[in-house]
Amino acid sequence: MNTSPQRALKSLLHLAVTFALFNSVGAYAANTGELPCTTTEQCAAQAAKVGATPDSSQTEHKTKGDPTQTQFAWLNRINKASIVMLTEEGIVKPDMGQKIAGGVRYAIAQADQPGGTRPSDVLQLEKIMTDKIGPEASLIHSGRSRQDMLATYRLAVLRSQVLAYSEALNATRLRLLNIADKNVDTLVPAYTNGVQAMPISYAHYLLAFEAAFERDGQRIRELYTRLNKSPMGTAVLANSAYPLNRERLAELLGFDGVRENSLDSSQVSTYDIPIEAANLASSSAIRVGAMIGDIHTQYHQVRPWLLLDEAATYTSSAMPQKRNPGLLMRARESASDVVGLAQAVTLRAHNVTTGMTDYKFAFDSLGVLRATQTMFHSLDAVLDALQINPQRALEELESEWTTSMELADTLERQYNVPFRIGHSFASLIVTEARSNGTTPKTFPYADAQKLYRQAADKYQWTPNSLPLDEAGFRAALSPTTMVQTRKGTGGPQPQEVKRMLVQARKTLEGDQQWLKERRERLKTAEGHLDTAFDKLADSKR
Known part of the structure; x- marks a missing residue:
């Protein structure tokens, strides 16, 4: 029987649709535990193929991280804590707890054997255990999920990176204080609006930045208090029907407590805690750049007073006179990288609905806190190479009019001349001096007397004769005198700078002790976990 072309086409379309539907019936979501996985690389590739969470510390393009902080290592640590807690709470019977502990131990040990694997996926790791001891190994997963496990792992990584940030910050602060110690009497110009403003000591300048980094130390401690709360035991996001002891899990894994709300624990705090850490690093980077x-x-000047040691610079391929400060440029680049990466962490979380993975590990995959360590190490290299010329810095001050405000202040303090008259007088001097090229040391005293009369007459002030003799006039314009006569808390006067140095060292010692104690607590928690796990695994039944 003849078939029309239209009917033939319709039949072919029906056949195509039927074929597509038939074949789609056999398509299932990938179970990463059942995919071929005989090497670490193959395990990672299989997980990545279906978009499972990778271990950014072990991916290409990055230096391998601390082996104790890899996803594989932390999943094993979580497995240890889980089986200890499950057995202690009676959720798993002691004999089964011991058997599963043996499976955990095997999964850890096989990684160091020829042909061993270090999978970073939860189900791939579980498969190693079930292949060894049977499906009972999956009882370790009672009341938990990838969600709380990976939230715990990421928080532990962030915790480690924040402590490393603190260590790098403290090392830079110590360098600043050591340089400041040697430059209490080194006078330098300070600037506002890019123009010389007043003389201070270089120690005073360095203490200002050390104080800013000290505030970062405070912020790190405050962040750590919010950060170090365990999400483990919240399962997907709403806990489970198992009476898990979340507090015990937190203790075994080195956390200071639990993040109470189960939804917040693995889905909401994963926004703000990493963003807070990244933006804190960005704030540090802004000051490093400054x-x-x-x-x-200083390299813009013909005769700078602040340079890098020549051995820490490199020559031009064409211009013999140049000594290029590459360390400065590398440090500034690294600071800019931190600012950019921190913004990327924020952008990854922007307009993303709760529970997505986009934002949960952005801090680590982008490497913002690793870049922060690099930034401080780069700044340390600059500080170690810094060469300061106190004589040239003083010459810079004495050739400019940075003390002119002190002239007005002296007239007010000693002779009750209203500040605005003194300011007008000093401004007239600066204008005339710059027109004829004179400096505070060479400006004619007779001209100063004439200009004072002009300023006093403007405000109808009497007497209109300059009350300062020439020695007093020169002293008021001396950078050394100006700095030494400052009063009040926090000024550049040497005794106050020395006091601030002592206090800054005490504060730094406290921050160093805080860091040491945090790391000791983590080490102690790890030891307690290993002891409890070994006791279970080695128990005689």
């Missing part, structure tokens, strides 16, 4: 800029501007 310091580098202050040093780098």
Whole structure:
């Protein structure tokens, strides 16, 4: 029987649809535990193929991280804590707890054997255990999920990176204080609006930045209090029907307590805690960039007072006179990287609905806190190479009019001349001096007397004769005198700078002790976990 072309086409379409539907019936979501996985690389590739969470510390393009902080290592640590807690709470019987502990131990040990694997996926790791001891190994998963396990792992990684950030920050602060110690009497110009403003000591300048980094130390401690709360035991996001002891899990894994709300624990706090850490690093980077800029501007001068040791620079391929400060540029680049990466962490979380993975490990995959360590190490290299010329810095001050405000202040303090008259007088001097090229040391005293009369007459002030003799006039314009006569808390006067140095060292010692104690607590918790796990695994039944 003849078939029309239209009917033939319709039949073919029906056949195609039927074929597609038939074949789609056999398509299931990938179970990563059942995919071929005989090497660490193959395990990672299989997980990545279906978009499972990778271990960013072990991926290409990055230096391998601390082996104790890898996803594989932390999943095993979580497995240890889980089986200890499940057995202690009677959720798993002691004999079964011992058997499963043996499976955990095997999964850890096989990684160091020829042909061993270090999978970073939960189900791939579980498969190693079930292949060894049977399906009972999956009882370790009672009341938990990838969600709380990976939230715990990521928080532990963030915790480690924040402590490393603290260590790098403290090392830079110590360098700043050591340089400041040697430069209490080194006078330098300070700037506002890019223009010389007043003389201070270089120690005073360095203490200002150390104080800013000290505040970062405070912020790190505050962040750590919020950060170090365990999400483990919340399962997907709403706990489970198992009476898990979340507090015990937190203790075994080195956390200071639990993050109470189960939804917040693995789905909401994963927004703000990493963003807070990243933005804190970005804030540090802004100040690092400012310091580098202050040093780098000296290279714009013909006779700078602040340079890097020549051995820490490199020559031009064409211009013999150049000594390029590459360390400054690398440090500034690294600071800019931190600022950019921190913004990327925020952007990854922006407009993403709760529970997505986009934002949960952005801090680690982007490497913002690793970049922060690099930044401080780069700044340390600059500080170690810094060469300061106190004589040239003083010459810079004495050739400019940075003490003119002190002239007005002296007239007010000693002779009750209203500040605005003194300010007008000093401004007239600066204008005339710059027009004829004179400095505070060479400006004619007779001209100063004439200009004072002009300023006093403007405000109808009597007497209109300059009350300062020439010695007093020169002293008021001396950078050394100005700095030494400052009063009040926090000024650049040497005794106050020395006091601030002592206090800054005490504060730094406290921050170093805090860091030491946090790391000791984590080490102690790890020891307690290993002891409890070994007791279970080695128990005689």
